Every structure is written in C-alpha cells, then in structure tokens.
Amino acid sequence: MHADTEERPSPVAGRGLFATAAIPAGTEVLRPAGAVHEEGPVNHACDPNLGWRGDALVTLRDVAAGEELLVDYATGTADRTYVLRCHCASYRCRQMVEGTDWQIPQLRRRYAGHWAPDVQALIDAEPA
Numbered sequence: 001m002h003a004d005t006e007e008r009p010s011p012v013a014g015r016g017l018f019a020t021a022a023i024p025a026g027t028e029v030l031r032p033a034g035a036v037h038e039e040g041p042v043n044h045a046c047d048p049n050l051g052w053r054g055d056a057l058v059t060l061r062d063v064a065a066g067e068e069l070l071v072d073y074a075t076g077t078a079d080r081t082y083v084l085r086c087h088c089a090s091y092r093c094r095q096m097v098e099g100t101d102w103q104i105p106q107l108r109r110r111y112a113g114h115w116a117p118d119v120q121a122l123i124d125a126e127p128a
Contacts, residue, residue, distance in 0.1 A: 002029045005069065012043040012088070016068045023063040028056045030069075037073040037084065044097065045070035047090035051114025052076065060114065074101035076116040 004023055010016030023029065029050060036042050042050065042057065050057045050071040057071055073084055074097050082099030094101070101107055102119050115123060 002027065005029060007041045010043055010068055012045070012068060012070065014043075015041055016043045016070075017041045019063045019065055019067050019069060021065050023059050025059050025061045027059045028053070029059060030057045031055055032057065036071055036076050037082070042069055042071050044073045044084060044086060045088045045090060046072060046086060046092045046094050046097070047088070048072045048075075051111055052116045052120075053114065054117060058114075072107075072111065073097050074099075074107060075111050075114060075119065078102055078119050078122050 004021040007015050048070045049063050051060045077099045079099040084097040
C-alpha cells in the first residue's frame with residue numbers, strides 16, 4: 001500500500017482505504033494479491049478515483065487528503081456470476097455491477113487503459 005494511505009471505517013461499506021495526504025493522478029496505490037471485490041480494503045464506486053495499470057491500482061485523478069480510495073469492481077472481474085447491488089451517491093450509479101460490465105461500450109471508453117489485465121485481455125480479443 002502507498003505510504004499516504006490507511007485503512008479505517010468507511011461510510012461505503014465496513015472498512016475502506018483512505019488517503020492521508022493528497023495523492024496525484026497516476027500514482028500507484030496498491031498491488032492487490034487477489035480480486036479486490038473479495039479481499040478489500042478498497043470499496044466499490046461507479047465513479048471511482050482508482051483504476052488498473054497492470055497489476056496495480058492507480059489514481060485516475062488527483063485525490064485529496066481524507067478521500068476514500070474507490071474502484072469500480074467491474075474493472076477487475078469478468079466472472080459471469082458476479083453481481084453487486086450498488087447504492088453509491090454518484091450520478092453514474094448503475095445499481096447493479098456485474099461481471100459482464102466490461103462488455104458495456106460506455107464503460108470500455110470511460111475506463112480505457114484502466115482495466116485489470118485479465119479483463120483487458122478479453123476486451124483486446126473482441127473484434128473491432
């Protein structure tokens with residue numbers, strides 16, 4: 001984990017990962033050992049401030065001190081059985097996050113270059 005982060009209680013769900021100082025866009029924050037949606041400490045949001053770069057989660061934009069670090073779980077899974085009910089406050093909230101969301105054209109554009117490697121491989125294998 002990045003030195004300027006800490007786990008603490010989250011208003012999103014249980015515990016979360018928070019910035020303790022400002023973190024610039026493009027900064028590596030965490031290299032998860034497994035699926036983020038299974039092991040934590042990063043919670044989900046439909047308008048996240050984290051995305052994938054290789055095997056690491058990086059900031060998609062500048063993050064302010066005190067801000068919770070959040071990732072769209074759809075960017076890290078292609079498990080067809082995965083379903084999460086979401087009630088985030090974002091205007092982009094999809095209500096349901098599914099393991100097939102990588103197939104949604106709007107999400108492909110929004111997260112271009114920021115998918116987990118296995119999901120990116122599926123996207124790259126699709127005909128243009």
